[in-house]
Amino acid sequence: MRKFLILLFISTFTVPTSFAAPARKAAPRSYKGPVVSAPSTVKNSPLKQQMNQALALARSGQYEQASNSLFQLARRAELQAERPQLKYVLGLMLMEMKLNQVAAFQFVDVIRMGNNKYVKQAIEKLSIVADSLGDDTLLNYAVSKVDLNDFPEDKRDMLYFRIGEIKLKAREFPKAAELFSKVSARSRYYNQALFNRGLAELEGNQLDIASQIFQSLLAARDSAPVTDTNRVSAQIALARTLYQKQDWEGAIEAYSQIPRDHFLWHDSLFESSWAMLRAARFRSVLSNFHSLHSSYYEDFYIPESLLLRSIVYLYICKYDEMEKVLSLFESTYGPIRARIGDFIRANSDAMEYFSEIERGQQIKKSNKALSLRLPYNVVKSISEEGNVKRSLFYIKRLNDEKARIDLNPGYRSTPAGQYALKVINNRSRNAKLAVGDMTKAHLLNMRVELRDLYEQAGFIRYEMINGKKENLKMKLAGKDLTAAQIDDKIDRTFYVQNGYEYYPFQGEYWLDEIGNYHYLGKQSCE
Amino acid sequence: MLKNALKGLGLFLAAFLLQKVAFAAEVVELPQEELAQESVYPVFDKPASVKNRNILTTGKVEIGGYYGNAMTEPIFNVSKLGFAAYYHWSEEHAIGGFFESNLSGLSKYGEQLKSVPSSNGSTIRLDFTRAPAPQSSIMVDYNFKAFYGKMSLSKSIVFNLSTFGSLAAGLVKYTHKAYPGIALGLGQKYYMTKQLSLRVDLRMFMHNAPIPFFPGNATVSLDPTRTAPSHDQFDERLTYTTNLGVGVNYMF
Known part of the structure; x- marks a missing residue:
């Protein structure tokens, strides 16, 4: 046709x-x-x-x-x-x-x-x-x-969607929402447009409307598989909306609906921890952190989560654990901060920044032992940023076009072929430079963020010392609590009868256990 | 009688109710939405079934002793005592060897066959000490450690285990001669500590071996009243023996 x-x-x-x-x-x-x-x-x-x-x-x-x-x-x-x-x-x-x-x-x-x-x-x-x-x-x-x-009328949906995206990026939320709402239900952009419309409403603080939109997207994807990205995205967006509405329990419930075998589950695990903290469910937060701070998440850049964990320990007066977590934060993110700083100081060329991202992509895909000047979790985190991801996709498309020409030597040698290669190479170089600039911007943000988090860590440490002092006073007064677990008096048959196995954590992490760890300690506050 | 039964029933009901009350009194703060509801695994770029393993074997040496039982040995003593040593060059592969010495004497069935009444009323006497008996085996053994897992027995006991396949080749020595042989097996190790493990091996040995019988009309016989055969006079055939070994290993 x-x-x-x-x-x-x-x-x-x-x-x-x-x-x-x-x-x-x-x-x-x-x-x-x-x-x-x-x-x-x-x-x-x-x-x-x-x-x-x-x-x-x-x-x-x-x-x-x-x-x-x-x-x-x-x-x-x-x-x-x-x-x-x-x-x-x-x-x-x-x-x-x-x-x-x-x-x-x-x-x-x-x-x-x-x-x-x-x-x-x-x-x-x-x-x-x-x-x-x-x-x-x-x-x-x-x-x-x-x-x-x-x-043409049949192509307008695409245009509404794309213009909506531009407006959303420009933070013109009502206009963006209006454009997204014009995308017809028959369009292949419909789900994405509906999601973005909800996002625009959410950004515009229209929480009830956003919630309704995400609900309707969920309903529209009801027959899709549970790991359908549109469906999961709607679910996590709904959870975020509920969080923004300060409906902590609702948000926790919405986060728990996100399937474990979807890549957004990791985000939901961390974000639900925030909701649990706000709902004062400290034990639940610590359960999540056991997964999030396991070896499986070594490649993840989540410095905030360690500070959050230490804050929870502060709330329940577990000062020794707090000390360990703060030390872990410093030993993990201290070198990262230093390496980011060194890299930014040593490199001004955008192509150097892109090369790091490119090497990171190769490591991710092929498991090759390539050396990186930046920490891998930093490179991975930047690669997953929306703008970088989109540009990398564009570079991939350009590479595909180049490969198409290279595979056809007859066309490649023609003036048109030579011209096409020149255009693609030029665009590819510019796109790589753009990615390099984006990377640099993200690195600068990370450096600032880490500096702020370090400051916060200092305050938390001060609170910890203060808490320890109070704790010592309690001990001297004979008011300290003994270490106990919430299930001390319950034997394993209780869990087995409920369909769950129970056994202690002994240092190793299993893939099928991630997300199933439960903190059983009690608070140590008077 | 009825009184005792009612008393017993009363005690049972009281215990049952008390148990209910005891459990009801404990509030386990594990909300339903936090308990495992899915049998799927999280998605990672580089999926690995386990991280931060408790039992690391790469570059380590393991020694151990074991007791072996030749489950399909009909005549001679089924018991063996062995010693094994392995080097783990990765988490998947290990190479080593074992030496096992068969205990002397006959098996329970071998003892029973010493004197057996025949259908014609006479007695068949079989002195298996006249036949060459297996004495020892020495083999080079390769282990492929296919699975690493863990088991929990109670709320506070959990231990790691490793399942492996083994392929061994070497010599099986009989009284008069040593036969080349191979052994194919499947084993499991239960780690009681990071160094100490209980090893269970099921192996099938395949090698030539003397047949400890003679036809009734032969000039030599196992019958102590007749001429004893020399060990060279026994026919040989390919023999399969299934062995179960249980032992303790120490890794360092």
């Missing part, structure tokens, strides 16, 4: 081209479609024949040859008037060849030339390829040029 439309489109202007000389004067305004109106110098020249041949190649589905011919023709000074058309058709050919980035450049050229019949179509196509590439720069450019009324 898509091919048919392209052929139909090409035929609409190739036919008048072929008969341009006799037809142009007779009915120049009666033909509504795009017309290749060759200037007098070109008429009946070999150039015109070449154009016709190129278009014939396009019509017959020989995209590679057509793109090469069109590319060369579009550079001819004699064909300046036809350049928008040639570039537009070249863009279509490149889209067919799945070279979206190179195609995007043709559409941008057409738009920049302005004042021609192809601008609207070029904007539409640019929006489509930019959407497929996931490149923010191109998307912003396309969106800034687009007039929604000129856009």
Whole structure:
């Protein structure tokens, strides 16, 4: 169907081209479609024949040859008037060849030339390829040029969604929510748009509306598998909304619904700990931290969780445990902080920052023992940041395009192929530099965050010493509590009868136990 | 009688109720939503079934002694005493060897066969001391440690275990001759401490061995009243023996 439309489109202007000389004067305004109106110098020249041949190649589905011919023709000074058309058709050919980035450049050229019949179509196509590439720069450019009324109705959902995203990023929450609400339920963007609409409402502090939206997304995904990302995202968003509403118990319940075999479960484990702390469920918080501070989370960058744990120990007067956790925080995040600082001081080139991210990605995928100058958990955390993730996806798309050209040596050696490679390499380099800059920004934020957390650790340590002093006073007064566990007097059959095994933790962590640890200590406060 | 029964029932009911009351008095603060509800595992980039293992074997040497029982040995003493030593070059593989010495004498069945009444009323006498008996085995043993796990026996007792496959090759010595053989097995170790473990091995030995019988019309016989055969006169055949070994290992 898509091919048919392209052929139909090409035929609409190739036919008048072929008969341009006799037809142009007779009915120049009666033909509504795009017309290749060759200037007098070109008429009946070999150039015109070449154009016709190129278009014939396009019509017959020989995209590679057509793109090469069109590319060369579009550079001819004699064909300046036809350049928008040639570039537009070249863009279509490149889209067919799945070279979206190179195609995007043709559409941008057409738009920049302005004042021609192809601008609207070029904007539409640019929006489509930019959407497929996931490149923010191109998307912003396309969106800034687009007039929604000129856009085909069936593609408007995409545009609403993308413009909504831009508004959300610009923190124009009501406008973003409005745009997301325009995405129709039939669209493939619908779930994402609904989620983003909820997010916009949440950011705009419209908690009840946000809650309703997430509920409706959950209902819409009710028949999807439990690990469906849209469903899980809606669930965690609902939990966050309830947390923001200070409905701690509701939030805890919502977090507990997140399936363990979904990657968002790790976030839910940490976030639910906050909700538990606010609900004064200290034992439950400590249960979560047993999992979160296990060896399985060595690759995770969660400095805040250690301080949170020490605060809980402060609440229940477990000063020795508190001391251990604070020491763990300092021994873990002290070197991390130093390495981040050293790296920032030693490197100013954005490409150096990107290289670290790239190496981190390789380690993640292949388990290779590559050396990193930054701690792996830092690199991993930055790689998972939304903007970095999106740019890495864009770079991947560019690599795919490059591989597509490299796999076709015949096309690679043509001028069009060489040009395409140049475009892709250039874009790839710029995208990598952008990732490098993002990484640097995240590292600077991390450095500031760690400095703040260190300050907090100092305050917590002060509270710990104070608590210890009070504890000693209690002991001297003979009022100290003996160490006890909440299930001291219950034997194991109690658990077995309830369908749960029970055994003590002896230092090793098992994958099937993560999330199932339970702190059984009692508080030591008077 | 009835009185005693009622008394017993009364005591039982009282104990039952008291138990209920005792458990009801304890509030176990484990909310339902925090208890395990899923049998699926969390998703990690690099999934590993266990981290921070209690029992680390790589680069360690393990020595041990064991008692072996030849479960399918019909004639000779089924008991063996052995010594084994292994080197663990990784968490999955170990290489070592064992030497085991068979205890002398006959098995319970061997003793029973010393004098057996035949169908024609005469007595068949079989003196198996005339036949070559297995004396010892020495083998090089490779262990593939396929599973590492743990078991809990009570609220406070939990220990690690390791299941492994073993493949051994070496010599099985009989009174007159040593036969090359192999042994294929499956074993399990229960770690009582990080160093000390209880090792259970089930092995099947395969090797040539003398057949300790002669046909009735042979010139030599196991019958003490007839001419004793020399050990070379016994036929040989491929023999399979299943052994169960139980011992204690120490790792350092």
